[in-house]
Amino acid sequence: MTVQDNFRLAMRRYIYSVSIMSNKDEKGNLNAITVSSVTSISMEPPSLLICINKSSRIHESIRVGTKFCINLLNKDQRELSNICSDEDRYDQRFNDINWNNDNIPFLENAQSNIFCNVEKLTSFHTHTIVIGLVEDSKFKNTIDTLTYVDGEYK
């Protein structure tokens, strides 16, 4: 077993919460990608980070000063998570009626929505670490978070 194999299997024991990162680029095109790499950084200032693969379609639209939303999914949003992580279903990502695309696109029925402004981008090999300053957050009272462990939703 290689270092990578062991690392992959070790990481599969983590329980991840599943989110969709969404934004609107400068031409008005909508982007959405399923992510599990969301981590809060600090409260002063309120900030979080996400690791985004440089090969993903959303990647080139993420620039310092642009805005995005992290939508934490509910257990009944598994199919939307599949759509937003399937490159062949890119054109289906905004079919869901719960998207509000008036400004920064966000899912009105998500568990929570965290609206951010990109503060800093750090390149690390295949990925970019995106640091966002939180500008606003919404959340539902009931907690029913979609989780992912050992390559499966739980």
Ligand SMILES: Cc1cc2nc3c(=O)[nH]c(=O)nc-3n(C[C@H](O)[C@H](O)[C@H](O)COP(=O)(O)O)c2cc1C
């Ligand atoms: C549960 C789950 C979590 C994921 N987390 C991330 C992530 O944090 N960062 C990332 O770049 N891709 C992540 N992916 C993979 C992307 O969603 C997937 O490669 C997507 O198709 C890339 O976007 P594109 O099709 O628009 O290029 C995750 C996929 C799943 C199913």
